[in-house]
Amino acid sequence: MSSYKKLSIRKFAVPIKKDTEESRFWKKFKTHSTLSEAASVTSINYSPISPHDFAVTSSTRVQIYSAQNFKVKKSISRFNDVAYCGTIRNDGKLLVAGDATGLIQVFDINSRAILRTLRGHNLPVHITKFAPGNTQVLSCSDDKTVRIWDIPGQEAISVFKEHQDYVRAGVINDENPHLVLTGSYDQTIKLWDMRSNSCTISMVHDAPVEDVLMFSSGRMIISAGGPTITVWDIIAGGRVVRSVSNHQKTITSMFFNESQSRLLTGSLDHHVKIYDVQDYDVVHSIKYPSPILCLALSPDEKNLITGMTCGSLSIRHRKTTIQENKSREDKQPRVGSYQYFTRGRTYKGTLDDFIIESKRKKHLASYDNYLKKFQYSNALDAVLKETTTAILTVSMLQELIQRDVLRIAIAGRDDASLRPLVKFLIRWINDPRYTSILCDVGEVLIDVYAPVIDKSPLIKNMIESLRDKVKGEVNLQKEVAKVIGSLEMVFAKGMMK
Template structure:
């Protein structure tokens, strides 16, 4: 027998690294947790559970936050959520890219159902089921407007800085420029059929940057007549371009120092992140000016080269010009999913910071030198899908009651975990502060410019909307605004009258509720409107709806795709009232359309065939009656003409 071994063998379970649970991630990374930070996000915005921080020592500084759970109109992934610029209304426009359309919320000027539902979610008296952990769920929340994409799947969108135009990228390789107010497509740019994953607006509002599955970033001119030829093509990636970002620094006066000259030179940069694990930095400064000026240098180079008949010299010159725009190639080490630029403070060597997210890591770059400043390994268990800077205001532990604004970095991934990191704009350092988890996988995160509203898009198509509640310490002003000022006219209809005011009361009738068929016509559901009005058995209403459908060119659509049960009432009405002089002109056209649509399927249903034979018999009887009347009219006219020509006898 052999001697017993003295080696201590370990099982495979002990050799494996400890798996981080949601609770361990929420408590913080590397044993660090900021209670004030957690209290801020849970109490102000309702991101996470606030039960842990609701104590007598930590009184709430904010009222009940607004939480709304928006279901999708159809089963599709919420590809992107985004906020537009704040224009005239109190709420910025909010868009959801889901399916073959982009749904817009908060854009109605007459009253938005989205805004009403949002404030209803914060009213704890009328809605006791809505809180930070259980947001208000609206089963049928209609968007204020919807931008169509021609049946193609929308993958990305971007608002212009004035909020009037929306650029949408589709899976058919189209970049559509749509009017938000009119919901019409102004221009469509397309160079191939490869999907466009990311789209960005330039600051001037005339150019857009697109990137897609062909690995080429393109810059398009809105005023160009060539819708299939971009201004510039930025080539170099070997795989899908997943995300893009633009850095457009404000113009500064030129100085004699070398540092300011270098900063002035790189005022416009474009960054593209790809699934080939690389990030490319492009110089897009004065793109439009270079396209308008005659390129004398390129012409001289072409004269020196031996240009073939097929124009190979010109192609080589364009290729060199496109390659010269690439300033740096950064290797992230994983497929890049998100990019964002951040300003630098008091650091002349790094005028801006670039953050990239891929896999479960976040990297901080100097985009001009290509140097990786920091690599942050997060505790996300799945791929990071969103990375964006957010603002944090009003610290709870601020005893001076001064408004303090700081910047945070928010990351979200497919495991549903949301992580908040601190950010140092001088050194580019990041540190984990707070984490929480949603029930669904997160595909996109967006916030407004003030950091008071957040939207989380999920794989299931649902969108979780969060808005901060009003401050408990801030009291509303009870002072009556001065007459004639803007605030005086914005008091609202519930304002109390002042002493000496004349109160004018009017007897207004209650607005009449629309009928079912009128409501269906308003929603452009023509077939449903026709079925509803047929069920009323009122010939005047039925004739009115048929006439309205004819004016809208929707009569053929309303009569098509019907089965035996829904076609029978229409045929009975036509065969019964086609002889009536008041309805003959309308029903003759309806009969022609019915014969054209259902003439090929004759003989499949005995009831439908019998109704068509009845219609034929009624028309035949009417024709015979008209023929008899015409003969009678002819006889009467002949007798009256003969009596008029006979001279009276004397």
């Protein structure tokens, strides 16, 4: 008979982690409501201006929701295909969004009118963001390019083409708007400098990059690709500081809180995780019913909103105390930051305050400043650029004639500075609107430089071209006069019959 030894099973107590102050803070975000969109929610963006309304991009429309009652205030649906990344400008007046056709549109939020249409990408544009100066737009596209657009001119002033796959992440540094950070499905993160229009640092994430963030200081950046977030030190040449993987599936979006002390990540594994940026430990985790595509935390840290693949928009609201609201109002931005120089612009005053409307000083154009300083030669140079319209250049010439300083503005030039003026005369002297003024300018030009024209072959050839053009125009006018005379005789004879 075999004997069996009796095994004793000892029970070990599993230590239960106590609730921390951090955990209690995030648990205060209770589900307020769940809204339904027409399709997957691809982006959520808060307005920096109180009361912090937010834009939600889904299907072929961008909707502006009220942060107070979470109802739709505006709906912009002027897209021919799926819309992406509806972003509100810092002043809360404009919104920019891209679409699946490669088109970028800038809207006035109040009227929903299209103010600018930016064309250049030929594949879907997934990232559109305003630069800190509010006059430029960053765009990242599936055509592998990154562009910086000038809103008034509706043209791309910088184009970066070194990525080898879809570019699905991009951000401009708030403190230094010349630095642009992008992430691509080619598994690289690149830091671009708009001043040199080149890539300064390139880093490899080892997974298709879905999102990137940059700290305000510009030294540290964070990339998300696959289930991993990686922290990089730019000053150290792109050295990896920390790499953590707490998600089971791809991380689709990241978001900083207002002080950039906490990092929020959303993933296809249905979870939102909150990290402490000191050690990148998870301090709290929230589970959702569907994969998460985007998330946003309101600037006042009262609302946490997530967009999911099923089209649901989950809104979690946190009630705040009077003391907490007061401490937030008393908080001052860091000295020297962009927020510091724009502080107080949203303050409306109280009912007892007497508000004086300030008139914004009009800044003069460069040519007007030169005229004001009696620098006539510099004023003429300022309007002889190729980007300047002809009517503006002719108006400047007419102003110089009326001031009797045209000879002063033209005299004392070398070949390089004289060439733009002669080139302008050759191009526009045949235009009936400008012929009389430009003929006077041409006479003064020849009178001033007649003794030295032969010493410059370039200017001599251009003057000869101008002469030939004027001569051809005179001959043309003579032929036209002959034809008109013949027609008048024919008409007169017909009337006599």
